[in-house]
Amino acid sequence: MEATTFVLFGATGDLAKRKIYPALYNLFVDGKLPNAFSVVGLGRRELTDETFRENVARSLRSFSRREANEGESLDAFLNAFRYNVLDIGRKEDYEKLLRLVEAREAELGAAPNRLFYLSVGPEFFETIAANIRDSGLGSADGWKRLVIEKPFGHDLQSARDLNAKLSRSFAEDEIYRIDHYLGKPMVQKLEILQQANPVLQALWTNRHIANVQITANETVGVEERAGYYDHVGAVRDMFQNHMLQLLMMLAIHLPHNSTSDEVRTKKRKVIEALEPLAKEDVAANVVRGQYAAGEIQGKPVVGYTSEPGIAADSANDTFIAAELHIDDYFWRGVPFYIRTGKRMKEKSTRIVIEFKELAGEHTQSDDKTKAPNLLVFEISPNEGITLQLNTRDPQHKGEFQPMLVNFHTSQQDVPEAYENLIHDALQGDPTFFAHWDEVELSWKWVQPILDAFKDDLVPLRTYAAGTYGPAEADELLARNGHRWRFDD
Numbered sequence: 001m002e003a004t005t006f007v008l009f010g011a012t013g014d015l016a017k018r019k020i021y022p023a024l025y026n027l028f029v030d031g032k033l034p035n036a037f038s039v040v041g042l043g044r045r046e047l048t049d050e051t052f053r054e055n056v057a058r059s060l061r062s063f064s065r066r067e068a069n070e071g072e073s074l075d076a077f078l079n080a081f082r083y084n085v086l087d088i089g090r091k092e093d094y095e096k097l098l099r100l101v102e103a104r105e106a107e108l109g110a111a112p113n114r115l116f117y118l119s120v121g122p123e124f125f126e127t128i129a130a131n132i133r134d135s136g137l138g139s140a141d142g143w144k145r146l147v148i149e150k151p152f153g154h155d156l157q158s159a160r161d162l163n164a165k166l167s168r169s170f171a172e173d174e175i176y177r178i179d180h181y182l183g184k185p186m187v188q189k190l191e192i193l194q195q196a197n198p199v200l201q202a203l204w205t206n207r208h209i210a211n212v213q214i215t216a217n218e219t220v221g222v223e224e225r226a227g228y229y230d231h232v233g234a235v236r237d238m239f240q241n242h243m244l245q246l247l248m249m250l251a252i253h254l255p256h257n258s259t260s261d262e263v264r265t266k267k268r269k270v271i272e273a274l275e276p277l278a279k280e281d282v283a284a285n286v287v288r289g290q291y292a293a294g295e296i297q298g299k300p301v302v303g304y305t306s307e308p309g310i311a312a313d314s315a316n317d318t319f320i321a322a323e324l325h326i327d328d329y330f331w332r333g334v335p336f337y338i339r340t341g342k343r344m345k346e347k348s349t350r351i352v353i354e355f356k357e358l359a360g361e362h363t364q365s366d367d368k369t370k371a372p373n374l375l376v377f378e379i380s381p382n383e384g385i386t387l388q389l390n391t392r393d394p395q396h397k398g399e400f401q402p403m404l405v406n407f408h409t410s411q412q413d414v415p416e417a418y419e420n421l422i423h424d425a426l427q428g429d430p431t432f433f434a435h436w437d438e439v440e441l442s443w444k445w446v447q448p449i450l451d452a453f454k455d456d457l458v459p460l461r462t463y464a465a466g467t468y469g470p471a472e473a474d475e476l477l478a479r480n481g482h483r484w485r486f487d488d
């Protein structure tokens with residue numbers, strides 16, 4: 001892998017501690033970092049290199065999936081870390097940074113390939129990108145890449161504005177927009193499973209699939225993020241990005257050995273084919289919910305409006321369920337049900353594919369006792385695949401019994417989403433990052449929902465914490481003769 005300087009803005013922040021350092025460490029242990037690799041951490045606080053390294057080591061002890069015991073290997077890892085104070089708005093600080101980066105590159109005999117990771121709020125993206133350009137940090141002989149975190153915009157217009165600003169300093173193929181759901185191993189496998197298995201390929205159409213259910217339920221509430229969450233709600237926090245990405249990844253049809261460009265082109269086709277919702281139709285197809293007090297795993301929890309930092313009259317959505325349709329050859333007529341919420345009964349991200357009953361000669365008189373065939377992709381926290389088949393005792397006939405065929409990987413073997421994504425960004429593989437077209441088209445599709453919520457055209461339903469959301473989310477499916485699977 002090519003030599004890289006990893007320039008991290010927000011090096012003392014929460015994301016760096018919880019995700020980025022552990023991911024880098026695990027990549028290091030697996031031998032997946034470049035030989036000439038250097039990290040320059042940036043933050044407002046004055047820190048020595050020593051203290052910075054101690055902080056990194058502490059974060060590994062708390063958050064790495066592998067133990068980071070003291071010793072040569074940990075020292076070798078930490079040795080790559082330098083710290084530099086930086087005020088995001090001060091041009092001189094970038095000039096100083098350039099000198100440090102150049103000095104490190106000279107020390108390592110490394111080409112000036114620079115990955116700029118912006119682990120800071122989106123309000124800083126533009127200033128940082130412009131300063132990288134103006135200081136000369138971005139104009140060395142090697143490559144440059146910009147990795148950014150969500151939220152990418154607050155609505156369609158603000159996303160377009162932000163993109164226009166970034167594109168003054170970085171080309172689209174230099175921008176890596178993280179959607180950490182795309183880094184989850186099972187999400188990455190969706191593409192491969194479909195490509196490599198004729199049995200799945202053959203079934204992946206409206207001839208065989210009755211509906212698709214995509215759920216991302218969480219047990220946590222707003223946590224300490226009131227200031228952020230109360231302005232975005234579930235629709236912006238989860239639906240516009242993670243949920244629509246899952247939909248695209250599930251619905252694409254890919255030829256063998258597709259390139260990154262093909263994957264992204266096909267994803268764009270899926271989202272282009274999403275039937276638009278008019279603002280007036282949102283209420284009939286989208287359920288908007290907010291959690292009330294309840295119990296999570298036996299412990300009482302307060303309702304959303306009693307959470308610290310949340311106004312008593314907040315109408316923010318903590319739950320959203322929707323019925324979507326993809327108007328293309330493969331999926332016409334198949335409802336895609338999407339649901340995500342906080343303070344739900346269980347933490348679980350999964351996709352359930354419900355197959356149709358074949359009509360005609362195969363149908364037997366006692367078919368009514370049969371459960372539908374289901375294919376389930378468990379994405380997190382457990383990773384696995386389940387197939388629900390029907391069986392019955394051949395001697396005694398009687399009712400059919402559902403039989404679950406399970407495959408589960410053990411938690412330990414699964415790399416964290418951030419490991420996959422950082423590795424891909426270092427290699428220059430954009431497959432599992434959100435292309436601007438996808439981001440823009442997602443906002444475009446979601447915009448009428450934002451408008452309808454704002455104009456209060458969609459009633460805010462409450463649900464008790466520790467349940468599967470408001471009853472209206474069940475009715476959304478029931479009107480088509482479907483129900484959420486695996487809600488027990």
Ligand code: BG6
Nearest residue numbers: 180216218220237238242349380
């Ligand atoms: C983040 C959201 O993007 O995803 C959080 O901002 C949410 O609100 C988180 O909790 C869920 O991620 P995961 O990987 O735990 O499903």
